[in-house]
Structure formats: structure tokens, C-alpha cells
Amino acid sequence: MEREFLPKIVSFLCKWCSYTGADLAGINRLQYPTSILPIKVMCSSRVDPVFVIKAYLRGADGVLIGGCHPGDCHYQDGNYHTRRRVAILKRVFELLGLEEGRIRLSWISASEGPKFARVCNEFTEVIKSLGENTTKTTIFL
Amino acid sequence: MNIVPNRGAKISVKNGFRGTILEFLRNSLEKGCFDGILIPMRVPADDSYAWVLVRDKPFLDNANPIAPIVSVQGAKALTSLTRKGGGNFNVAAIMKPCDIRASIELSKLKQVNLEKITLISYDCPGTLEMSNYIENPEESEKIFGSLLDGDVWDDKFTKPICQICDNFSFPACDLHFALLGTENGSIYLIPGTEKGENILDDLGIEYSEDLSNWEKKVIELIKKKEKQKAEKFELVKPTVEGFDNLLKTFANCIGCHNCQSACPICYCRQCYFDSEVSKPNSDFILLRTSKRGGISFPLDRIMFHTGRMSHMSLSCVSCGVCTDACPVSIPVADIFSYVADKTQRTFEYKAGNSTEEPLPMREYRFDELLEIKELVKDADGQD
Ligand code: SF4
Numbered sequence A: 001m002e003r004e005f006l007p008k009i010v011s012f013l014c015k016w017c018s019y020t021g022a023d024l025a026g027i028n029r030l031q032y033p034t035s036i037l038p039i040k041v042m043c044s045s046r047v048d049p050v051f052v053i054k055a056y057l058r059g060a061d062g063v064l065i066g067g068c069h070p071g072d073c074h075y076q077d078g079n080y081h082t083r084r085r086v087a088i089l090k091r092v093f094e095l096l097g098l099e100e101g102r103i104r105l106s107w108i109s110a111s112e113g114p115k116f117a118r119v120c121n122e123f124t125e126v127i128k129s130l131g132e133n134t135t136k137t138t139i140f141l
Numbered sequence B: 001m002n003i004v005p006n007r008g009a010k011i012s013v014k015n016g017f018r019g020t021i022l023e024f025l026r027n028s029l030e031k032g033c034f035d036g037i038l039i040p041m042r043v044p045a046d047d048s049y050a051w052v053l054v055r056d057k058p059f060l061d062n063a064n065p066i067a068p069i070v071s072v073q074g075a076k077a078l079t080s081l082t083r084k085g086g087g088n089f090n091v092a093a094i095m096k097p098c099d100i101r102a103s104i105e106l107s108k109l110k111q112v113n114l115e116k117i118t119l120i121s122y123d124c125p126g127t128l129e130m131s132n133y134i135e136n137p138e139e140s141e142k143i144f145g146s147l148l149d150g151d152v153w154d155d156k157f158t159k160p161i162c163q164i165c166d167n168f169s170f171p172a173c174d175l176h177f178a179l180l181g182t183e184n185g186s187i188y189l190i191p192g193t194e195k196g197e198n199i200l201d202d203l204g205i206e207y208s209e210d211l212s213n214w215e216k217k218v219i220e221l222i223k224k225k226e227k228q229k230a231e232k233f234e235l236v237k238p239t240v241e242g243f244d245n246l247l248k249t250f251a252n253c254i255g256c257h258n259c260q261s262a263c264p265i266c267y268c269r270q271c272y273f274d275s276e277v278s279k280p281n282s283d284f285i286l287l288r289t290s291k292r293g294g295i296s297f298p299l300d301r302i303m304f305h306t307g308r309m310s311h312m313s314l315s316c317v318s319c320g321v322c323t324d325a326c327p328v329s330i331p332v333a334d335i336f337s338y339v340a341d342k343t344q345r346t347f348e349y350k351a352g353n354s355t356e357e358p359l360p361m362r363e364y365r366f367d368e369l370l371e372i373k374e375l376v377k378d379a380d381g382q383d
């Protein structure tokens, strides 16, 4: 019997909002899939596009970047810069015909445990419908 | 062309365009406008050109302001000269528009200090393929000479990236030599800044108002280049679109990173891709084979190229030195130029266009980018 495909979603979550939101989801015992592999970063703007590219090319099925809502960044405007960076990264992916849909940026505040769970569920479904990332079976890269 | 200038000084041509520019430089050195001039000079082996900072007038005799090739990007030379600050000496740098554009990007990135530098540019006919030149320098000099003397600048011998360059005239420089479409044995010298105007004043050069012939020719040529660019991009597209095509295009890449070290925009003193942290240990490499069954070396070439695109394409000036530097003839510049054109459009930015336009990664607007598909889910903050 084939095992059901459970994606691997590398998730960069900012310490002040999204990571705390994830904690809250846990404390409230909200259900979300084990596809999410959280990595705590100090701010969403700490996520160099190369982190995302690296995850993608090493076979992550999805990459989630979670930050504070606009205006709420602990470092004032980090997330506005994140948004521009992710925009360029997505543009590059699009131009190269890579699957930009495997990259998602979401704003999740420290009090939004339910939203964190919802984003994880939703994104996991999206990735499931995209299927496995083929880079994980590519030898020449 | 940046902005259309409305006045320039008429200068009569003596000993060709190059001789005329050299004469101007000699005069300005003599009158003390500059303490030195950064200019291409043929290397002793005669098979290439290098940037030389000239202080003594006689050395200018060996210089060539419009060189058929220069192996190093001009902005790199300016970085070496000014990375520790502007200094006390006034230097004129006579460079191609792409060198100027890169210098402007680097000045915004705080790698070049333009305070004491006068940027002098000219209508650029393009440059030759480095490999062709090295093979036969004398023949190449002849070809380039007749190109420059020709009525219509025929770009079929120039580098592919020059064939699609629509930024060949009047970059954001202090002074610009308008060579195209000028008649009766004269060219125009156009000031682009106050600094440039002051130099013309110091030298007692008078202005003439009518630049319309030049303008017409420049616009004509821009149109031609734009068309060639669009056609080229159509050819580049299928070579990079789709993971398999991307892999094919970079299949021969030997991972030498020459493209990056030659690139003027890649200024970081320690690049992530050259650092130890980017080099995994053997156990980790073996882990990476678990699903693949194997892995090829050199590692992470696609990561390097896509990473570089996401790091620096917003400032790429399409100068082409990356292609020149590639030992396995990958058309790196065509690809980066194609990508840069689109990423820069995202922020309506044009690299090197002006010193005032801020770098896109240095600023943001509160309410933007919502149109990029799925960029920020839940941007409305519901839930
Ligand atoms: S990527 Fe290539 S074309 Fe673009 S600035 Fe760098 S060297 Fe020039």
C-alpha cells in the first residue's frame, strides 16, 4: 500500500510573532499537520532568499515564512523589507519556471494561534496538490 | 538616455573621436581641472586593455578613451581607487555607460565614493568579444576602428550583450561626449551635472543649443536596440524556463564563480557561496543522496546562480563581464540581463539610472505588492 504523501514544509518563523503564535496553537491543542518544520528566526527579515532557495533545491516541498503583521515588526520595518525580498524571490522563481507556489509568506501575530493552525493546514493542502518537489530526486544540480 | 539634455558645447574633431577626447583630457590636466585621469590603456603584451590612472600628460598618448575591450569593469577600478574614501585628488574617469551605471549602483551601495570623481562618458558603439580580440588584436583594432568611423554603428562584431544595450548614450555622468549624428566634423560635449558645467566654464568652452541631430540618431538607435533586446529575450526565455532547461543551460558550469568575482555589483568581501558554511561535510552530502541515489559535483551550482539572481539582479547593469569571465562560454550576461529586466520592473527601478533613485531593497511602501500572486496570504489581516 502506498503511504500518503506528507509534505515537508520548512518554516521560518519570527521569534516575536509567528513563532509565539505557533506556541499558542500548541498550548491550545489546536490540530495542525506534522508537515511543518519550524525554524525560529529573530525577524522575518533575517530570512535571506538563499535560505529559501537552499531549502527548495534540497527537496523541501514547501517553504513558509511567517512574520508579524505590517506595522507590528519588533524591529519596526523588517517585515516590509521581507515582503520586497520575497517578491523578488518569487519573481525569479516565476521567470525560471520554478514553482513559486511552494513559497508562502504569511503574517501571523503572537495571539493568532488559530490562524497559525489554519495557515499550516491550508498550505499543507496546497503542497499536497502540487505533489512532491522533484528537486529531491535530481542528481545534477 | 536618462533625461534629454538641452545644451552642449561644440568641439571640432581632430584625429578622430579618440584624438579629440584625448585632447580635451590633456587640456583639462594642464589647466588643473583634474589631478589624474582613469582611462583604458593597452597592456604591454598588446592583447588587452587595462585601467590606468594617468597623472603625467605624455602618458595620455598611449591611452585609448574608446577601447575595443577592457577586461575589468570600470566600476571595479573605481572601487579600488575610492573604497577608503574620496581622498584629496580630483580624478576624471572616462568610461563606457555600463561602467558608469555600475559605478552609480556601487556609490549607492557605499562601495564607490564619487565626491572627487568626475564621470565622463561617450556614446558607446559597443565592445568586441574578448576571445576574438585576444586571438587577433590588430585585426580587431581595425574592425573596431571602422565600426567607430562608420556612419551607422554596425554592431554585428560587438558582444551579444552590447547588441541589446539600449543604454549606450548619456548615462548619469558629469560630462558626456555626444558622437552620434554630429555633422561638419564636430561633436558635442554635454554637461550632465553642475560639476560638469563648472569644468566647461573653467576651460572656457562655450555652449551651443542645438542637439537635435544627435538626439534623433540616439533615439533611432535606441529603437533598434530595444527591438534586438526583445528578440534576444525571447531566445533566452526557453533556455532558462523550467527546471530541466535551467539545469541544461548550466550543465557545463564548473562552479568557478568567475562570473561573480568579475561582476562589479557582487561587491561583498565574503560571499556566502565562497564561505566555509556553504560547504557541507561528507556525511551531509551522503544524506543528500538518500532520495536521489547520487549527487553531482561541483555541488550547488543552481543554488549559486539563483541565489545570485535574487541577491543582485536589482542592480545588474547588463555590462556583460560575467560572460567574458566564463571559461565554459555560458551566456551568463544574457540570462542575468533577462532576469534583471523583470526584477527591476517589479519596483520600476533601472539600475544605474540615477544617483537619486533609492535602491529598492533600502525602501518600501506600506501598501504595495499585494498584486503579486499569493505573495502575502491574509494580507488583510482577517482571522
Ligand atoms: S551580472 Fe553580469 S551583466 Fe549583470 S552587472 Fe554583473 S557582470 Fe554585469
Ligand code: SF4
Pocket: B252, B253, B254, B255, B256, B257, B258, B259, B260, B322, B325, B326, B327, B328, B329, B330, B332
Ligand atoms: S563563470 Fe561560468 S563556469 Fe564559472 S561559475 Fe560562472 S557560469 Fe559557472
Ligand code: FES
Pocket: A014, A015, A016, A017, A018, A042, A043, A044, A045, A066, A067, A068, A072, A073, A074, A075, A078, A079
Ligand atoms: S520581528 Fe516579526 S517580522 Fe520582524
